[in-house]
Amino acid sequence: MERRTTVYEASQQFDEILREVADRENSYVLERSGEAVVPMRVYEDWQRQQALDLLRQAQRNADIGEEEAEQLVAEEISAMRAIRPTSITGVER
Numbered sequence: 001m002e003r004r005t006t007v008y009e010a011s012q013q014f015d016e017i018l019r020e021v022a023d024r025e026n027s028y029v030l031e032r033s034g035e036a037v038v039p040m041r042v043y044e045d046w047q048r049q050q051a052l053d054l055l056r057q058a059q060r061n062a063d064i065g066e067e068e069a070e071q072l073v074a075e076e077i078s079a080m081r082a083i084r085p086t087s088i089t090g091v092e093r
Contacts, residue, residue, distance in 0.1 A: 002027040007037060051076045 003020075007030050010017055020026040030037040052073055059069040 002029060004029045004031055004036075006030070007032050047080060048077065051080060 003026060005013075005017070005028055010028070010030050017028055021028065055069060055073050055076060058064075058072070059066075
C-alpha cells in the first residue's frame with residue numbers, strides 16, 4: 001500500500017513510518033509543496049534488483065538450472081531481510 005505524506009509530517013512521525021515500511025512493507029512517498037520527493041522503498045527495491053541481477057549473472061556463468069537459481073535468489077532475499085531492520089531502517093523487527 002502506498003501512502004503519501006509531507007516531509008514535515010514524516011519528520012514528526014518518523015519512527016512510526018519506519019515501522020510501517022519495515023514491518024508492514026508499506027510504501028511512502030514524501031512530498032514537499034505537493035510534489036513527490038522520494039519514495040521510501042526505492043533503496044530496498046534497488047538493492048533487491050542488484051541481488052537478482054548478480055544471481056542471474058552467476059546462473060549464466062555457472063550454467064545452473066532455473067530451480068537452483070530461484071533457490072539462490074530466495075536465500076539472498078532472506079539474507080537481505082535479516083540485515084535490513086538494523087542496518088537500513090534502524091528498527092528491530
